[in-house]
Amino acid sequence: MTFRSIKSLLVKTFSVFSLLLATQAFAGENHAPAPAGAGTEATPAAEAHGAKKEGDFNVTETILEHIKDDHSWHLWGHTSIHLPVILKTSKGFEVFSSGKLVDEHHEPAVYKGNFEYKLIEGKTKIVDANGNVDVEASKQLWDFSITKNVASLFVSVFILLVVLLSAAAGYKKTGVKSAPKGLQSFMEPIILFVRDEVAIPNIGTKKAGKYMPFLLTIFFLILINNFLGLIPFFPGGANVSGNIAFTMTLAVFVFIVVNVSANKSYWEHIFWMPGMHWSMKLFLAPIELIGVFTKPISLMIRLFANITAGHILVLSLICLIFIFKTVFASAIAVPFAVFIGLIELLVAFLQAFIFTMLAAMYIGMATEEHHHDAHGEAAHH
Amino acid sequence: MVVGSVAAIGAGLAAIGAGIGIGQIGKGAVEGIARQPEAANEIRSNMIVAAAFVEAVALFAVVVALLGNG
Numbered sequence: 001m002t003f004r005s006i007k008s009l010l011v012k013t014f015s016v017f018s019l020l021l022a023t024q025a026f027a028g029e030n031h032a033p034a035p036a037g038a039g040t041e042a043t044p045a046a047e048a049h050g051a052k053k054e055g056d057f058n059v060t061e062t063i064l065e066h067i068k069d070d071h072s073w074h075l076w077g078h079t080s081i082h083l084p085v086i087l088k089t090s091k092g093f094e095v096f097s098s099g100k101l102v103d104e105h106h107e108p109a110v111y112k113g114n115f116e117y118k119l120i121e122g123k124t125k126i127v128d129a130n131g132n133v134d135v136e137a138s139k140q141l142w143d144f145s146i147t148k149n150v151a152s153l154f155v156s157v158f159i160l161l162v163v164l165l166s167a168a169a170g171y172k173k174t175g176v177k178s179a180p181k182g183l184q185s186f187m188e189p190i191i192l193f194v195r196d197e198v199a200i201p202n203i204g205t206k207k208a209g210k211y212m213p214f215l216l217t218i219f220f221l222i223l224i225n226n227f228l229g230l231i232p233f234f235p236g237g238a239n240v241s242g243n244i245a246f247t248m249t250l251a252v253f254v255f256i257v258v259n260v261s262a263n264k265s266y267w268e269h270i271f272w273m274p275g276m277h278w279s280m281k282l283f284l285a286p287i288e289l290i291g292v293f294t295k296p297i298s299l300m301i302r303l304f305a306n307i308t309a310g311h312i313l314v315l316s317l318i319c320l321i322f323i324f325k326t327v328f329a330s331a332i333a334v335p336f337a338v339f340i341g342l343i344e345l346l347v348a349f350l351q352a353f354i355f356t357m358l359a360a361m362y363i364g365m366a367t368e369e370h371h372h373d374a375h376g377e378a379a380h381h
Numbered sequence: 382m383v384v385g386s387v388a389a390i391g392a393g394l395a396a397i398g399a400g401i402g403i404g405q406i407g408k409g410a411v412e413g414i415a416r417q418p419e420a421a422n423e424i425r426s427n428m429i430v431a432a433a434f435v436e437a438v439a440l441f442a443v444v445v446a447l448l449g450n451g
Contacts (some may be wrong), residue, residue, distance in 0.1 A: 003422045298437070305440030306433075354433045 071098035152238030202364035226348030242308035251300035265370035399439030
């Protein structure tokens with residue numbers, strides 16, 4: 001598609017999101033820190049409580065609490081959705097509401113199920129009668145809870161399925177020979193962009209079709225999760241793509257796809273680089289082997305760091321209002337935060353595109369046909 | 382007395398690296414557009430992609446700084 005049509009598409013999306021982000025302008029002194037960008041939890045209410053108790057506003061703690069995962073999803077004021085805690089202990093499965101793990105002051109409380117559970121530093125541990133952590137029993141405790149990030153993943157996957165399946169249904173009905181209508185006309189330029197600018201240049205026309213579902217999935221999954229992380233209120237506001245476990249899973253899938261679809265020439269280039277003296281081949285082998293692992297690791301850290309850094313930036317700006325303890329600081333903080341939010345919108349698009357492009361590049365490198373004349377070897381090999 | 386942490390200095394150095402790197406990319410892009418204005422769109426896309434890579438390297442250092450701080 002032409003750059004002009006993608007540009008107008010981006011302009012429309014930017015305008016919609018800047019309208020959404022402008023709701024941050026209603027952050028006041030009495031309202032909990034306007035949950036800009038990353039997460040809203042029971043802790044802003046706890047901050048209000050805590051602020052009355054100590055009078056101290058801890059910026060680092062507030063920001064980290066919005067970036068991290070949590071067992072309950074804060075909606076507004078004192079209302080939170082207490083998501084279920086699912087634990088696998090040596091005595092079997094236990095499911096209970098996470099509201100039972102916090103008392104009225106939002107401090108961790110002990111819940112008595114098969115064992116006594118308590119949240120220590122955000123992790124569920126088994127404690128004995130005195131409140132000391134039972135290390136042995138806690139080691140056998142597996143936490144499968146539906147946390148905020150898990151619930152947000154469900155939301156984003158639901159959005160992904162609804163959008164893409166309805167676009168696909170449109171094609172099933174009208175076929176590809178007629179002009180797209182409705183949602184299809186929104187999705188088609190993006191999908192064609194991924195195919196023509198990302199997949200085909202890197203993988204080649206013959207094999208690109210095989211990897212298109214994978215590339216489109218990671219592109220749209222990262223994109224939708226990035227966007228949801230930018231929206232301050234429910235159902236957005238959970239920091240999913242800034243969670244290293246999420247990006248690690250995507251990187252692991254890229255690693256698996258690249259190495260499973262790699263041909264003999266790829267492995268030859270890693271372990272026994274053709275066209276070199278044998279000493280260089282031995283020298284290069286461990287370096288290339290490390291490269292096989294560092295490429296997905298860099299994918300993981302790139303996405304995680306970009307998204308988390310953006311969220312921390314917006315949160316710090318909003319926390320400025322609470323550091324200065326005056327509502328007039330919002331006149332500076334909120335426009336700046338909206339501006340940074342727009343840059344974050346660009347970063348959201350860009351990081352999804354970069355992740356997909358690098359995945360396509362690695363797949364292309366793995367499936368590339370070997371060119372005999374590319375290595376100045378005298379003998380035919 | 383000295384307040385803050387050494388990790389913050391590391392993050393600051395990473396910011397310097399990002400600034401210099403992306404500045405060079407911007408310089409090359411702007412010069413390219415000045416030489417050939419009709420290639421502006423292509424140059425802009427490549428500039429943004431290259432900037433994302435340089436930014437990523439700086440953010441690796443920020444992540445290490447955050448880990449060192451906590």
